[in-house]
Amino acid sequence: MESYTVLEQLEPGALGTMLVVELKTEKEGAGRKYVLKQAMDLLKLQHPNICIYKELFITWDNKISSLFLCLVMQHSSQGDLSSLIKAKRKKREKVEDMVLQKFLGQMMDALFYIHKQNVFHRNLKPSNILLTDEVSFMLCDFSVDTLMTDEMKWKIRVEEDPDSKSWMSPEALCFSFSEKSDIWSLGCILLDMMTCFFLNVKETNSLLRDIRKDTSSLERVLTLMQKGNKDTLPLSQILLMMLQIQPSMRPSAKDLVDIPYVMECLALAGSSLSKQEKTLPSAILDVLLEGGIGSVLEFMQTYWDIEQAQAKAIKRLASLLGEENALMYLLELLDPVTCAMRTHIDSLELQLDGCRLLLDIIGQALQQNVDVEMLVGEEGINSLLKTMRTYSENEELLSMICTLLMMISASEMAAEALRKAGVITDVLSIISNFPQNRQICLSCSGILWSLAVNVETGSG
Structure with a gap:
């Protein structure tokens, strides 16, 4: 199956953003059933830190004799995380500790939720995280990469635009996905946020590519940051766990929410996960x-x-x-x-x-x-x-x-x-x-x- 997308921004006041996925496959019945099931699963997602899908419909284009799946998703005009990182990088300013903690809490809550539904994002990166205010974030753009089943087309995309895939895990580049792939990507985003005040875009992309093969460069950067700010130590330890090259060595979202520092971040984010199994007789x-x-x-x-x-x-x-x-x-x-x-x-x-x-x-x-x-x-x-x-x-x-x-x-x-x-x-x-x-x-x-x-x- 090939998946082509046409993103169209609707006028202000309309439902939101429409995503159109063209369905073409040699085994049309099986391919279309898979895409429809995955799309229906996306439609069921309801979480405060996930950009929800409002409507789904299928249409036929007589001119090209092709079937299209259309998803209408919630729209936000507040910008995305990449714009926040870019602004901080330009001023050589640090992202505030409270913002980092609330971001981690909200994203862990959202990933825990989607992984429980057996949904993986597959292409988690700063431009796919919307800002709803200064310390509130939403995962968006699940559709294209979540629905894709064509391995060849995926690899072509990776080769054509490697920088846009800098946040992807080593296995995801080879078209192998799991919940651990999203954990790697979240770790890369956190690393980008933490280093934007002293690494430029080129240096960051180079670092994210290098750590897929060898984490020694990550350890050097984290050591450098800790010299200037000891408060980064707990988050640095979390990053070392999230950015393990082997997926089997990486924690899942379920593993991470039990770590005390992550639990604090979840509490700051107002997540109900911070109260799991926390009782006294x-x-x-x-x-x-x-x-x-x-x-x-x-x-x-x-x-x-x-x-x-x-x-x-x-x-x-x-x-x-x-x-x-x-x-x-x-x-x-x-x-x-x-x-x-x-x-x-x-x-x-x-x-x-x-x-x-x-x-x-x-x-x-x-x-x-x-x-x-x-x-x-x-x-x-x-x-x-x-x-x-x-x-x-x-x-x-x-x-x-x-x-x-x-x-x-x-x-x-x-x-x-x-x-x-x-x-x-x-x-x-x-x-x-x-x-x-x-x-x-x-x-x-x-x-x-x-x-x-x-x-x-x-x-x-």
Whole structure:
């Protein structure tokens, strides 16, 4: 079977990008059945970090007597990862550690998902990863190489444009694919992102080609990077595993998600994989949480990645907040609570309990004339906004978050952080969705008032 593609960008506002695959084969029945099955599998993919396919249809072209498979996929106008790398390379700037970690977390989550469906990307590279914002990425362009079965045509493509295949694994160049091939490609992309501030395009392509035969050049580059930044050590160790020449020596996505550093990246990305098999028996949890506020805070730090532990700790803190010595801990409480909410964003119960606790903490702090700026930093504000946007239809939770934001927006620092994060649009949307909820409307009005007052104060 040969697969020809015509990529056509539809007008803004249309469904998306249409991919057309021409089907030609000597054994037409078997070839077409294979392609149709693979295309149907692509249509079933539903993941936040995968560019989804919206529609599939088959058409016949009478002029050339050929059958075409048409796939309409989600479209993004934000650019792709190659443009981000190019911009960083031009300025000789490093890709920020947080961006690298979130990228790895999101891509591992996506690869774990597709490999579980027995789908391999086959041509993973920076231009096939879309940007949806500064730290959000989506795999795209599964179709052509995923559907191709013509080995000769594949090898011709590789020979015609070797640079575009720099990210491919050694075995993939020989038309042998598995989930390990995608792991190699992801490792190459990470290496490209990590070295773009000191390697140019030619040097990078040369490095990616060299490591297919000998990984000594990779080790030299990683050693050079570690001299300037010891923080790259965990990621360097991951790269050495991902870029093993022999596929049998390479980890699978399932293997990688069990590595503590990758687990941290998955947690930053909000992946449910970061919570797999992370539980403690209830009896042990109860014993560990018998102490006072200080011991509970230590417990939260130790078991930050276990949702059950964080949920129980928040409930325990709520029960201890009325004790006399609680006042001395007020400045220490908000960070661990907002961190738990951010890490376990998928748990509605934890978000509700967390907001109730935050209201109590900030209420007590204000009564004691504690400066709000000492309580709530930018990360805490961003955590609240993330919860608000994730649960934009939950009236009970929104009511509490809006009250919290109103309480802290009196601070000039908080008001500026909220304004930069685009909270005005969120607030107006909430008022529009819940005009009958008096508490929400009052809190939202209070937020807008604080932002307006702080703008005037700042300009004055």
